[in-house]
Amino acid sequence: xxxxxxxxxxxxxxxxxxxxxxxxxxxxxxxxxxxxxxxxxxxxxxxxxxxxxxxxxxxxxxxxxxxxxxxxxxxxxxxxxxxxxxxxxxxxxxxxxxxxxxxxxxxxxxxxxxxxxxxxxxxxxxxxxxxxxxxxxxxxxxxxxxxxxxxxxxxxxxxxxxxxxxxxxxxxxxxxxxxxxxxxxxxxxxxxxxxxxxxxxxxxxxxxxxxxxxxxxxxxxxxxxxxxxxxxxxxxxxxxxxxxxxxxxxxxxxxxxxxxxxxxxxxxxxxxxxxxxxxxxxxxxxxxxxxxxxxxxxxxxxxxxxxxxxxxxxxxxxxxxx
Numbered sequence: 001x002x003x004x005x006x007x008x009x010x011x012x013x014x015x016x017x018x019x020x021x022x023x024x025x026x027x028x029x030x031x032x033x034x035x036x037x038x039x040x041x042x043x044x045x046x047x048x049x050x051x052x053x054x055x056x057x058x059x060x061x062x063x064x065x066x067x068x069x070x071x072x073x074x075x076x077x078x079x080x081x082x083x084x085x086x087x088x089x090x091x092x093x094x095x096x097x098x099x100x101x102x103x104x105x106x107x108x109x110x111x112x113x114x115x116x117x118x119x120x121x122x123x124x125x126x127x128x129x130x131x132x133x134x135x136x137x138x139x140x141x142x143x144x145x146x147x148x149x150x151x152x153x154x155x156x157x158x159x160x161x162x163x164x165x166x167x168x169x170x171x172x173x174x175x176x177x178x179x180x181x182x183x184x185x186x187x188x189x190x191x192x193x194x195x196x197x198x199x200x201x202x203x204x205x206x207x208x209x210x211x212x213x214x215x216x217x218x219x220x221x222x223x224x225x226x227x228x229x230x231x232x233x234x235x236x237x238x239x240x241x242x243x244x245x246x247x248x249x250x251x252x253x254x255x256x257x258x259x260x261x262x263x264x265x266x267x268x269x270x271x272x273x274x275x276x277x278x279x280x281x282x283x284x285x286x287x288x289x290x291x292x293x294x295x296x297x298x299x300x301x302x303x304x305x306x307x308x309x310x311x312x313x314x315x316x317x318x319x320x321x322x
Contacts, residue, residue, distance in 0.1 A: 009187075031081065045063065065145055074280065077100070120144075159202050250285070258274050
């Protein structure tokens with residue numbers, strides 16, 4: 001194949017879920033509701049952490065940044081998916097596809113590093129409570145956050161460099177609702193064995209490596225908790241970890257299933273629904289997991305609502321006096 005025929009693809013077609021109009025309408029409504037719930041809930045967590053001094057601690061600093069990543073990841077995928085639901089072409093530009101894929105994996109990788117950092121934060125809080133304020137100071141927290149972004153960038157750098165120059169000469173139909181790596185690589189008209197290997201290795205190192213760090217932290221946490229003499233003390237210590245463990249289980253379970261397997265393209269339809277879990281469902285559940293199980297967040301939210309109601313009442317009183 002000559003060089004001229006290797007540059008004809010200027011856009012891709014995202015097939016999505018390939019259902020009838022009635023089902024597509026139902027999916028659109030469900031996904032739009034989940035997306036709006038995710039945006040509102042995670043933004044609320046960010047605002048509460050910023051404005052309430054009771055939440056100015058390392059744990060909530062990381063929770064707020066996790067919520068930011070949830071909003072960013074979901075917004076990378078959902079608007080285009082929703083727009084394509086009723087689109088006749090369901091197209092995304094070549095540059096737009098590569099950009100979407102890059103930011104999706106950059107933000108997603110950052111989230112896994114951040115989850116590992118949050119497990120380290122819980123380790124210090126439970127295993128070294130007297131030194132917690134010294135170890136997890138402001139500078140350390142910022143450094144760990146920046147390290148998560150840098151580590152994520154480096155983890156996807158090799159696979160991105162190998163994928164970017166690959167030729168696409170048709171077909172241009174992606175069997176997914178966004179530009180995931182496996183279905184995009186299937187459209188390359190060249191040898192992709194090296195790119196697939198780099199993709200698999202980077203995914204395995206990122207997911208399993210960060211999961212190992214999380215596992216080590218929780219091993220020490222569990223050992224420390226069992227050494228606490230009182231049942232109430234053990235329950236209180238473990239309750240601070242439940243929300244994080246829930247998020248870790250959801251994210252790692254679906255992501256390892258999708259990405260840490262060779263020959264991922266053979267089960268693409270299953271991958272679509274697994275991807276829905278960590279791009280739509282889990283970001284939507286994140287605010288509920290952290291707010292409904294956390295007394296400080298619930299108190300902060302309750303006070304915020306009360307202040308808002310009081311402000312509205314005062315405004316109405318002023319209007320009635322005029």
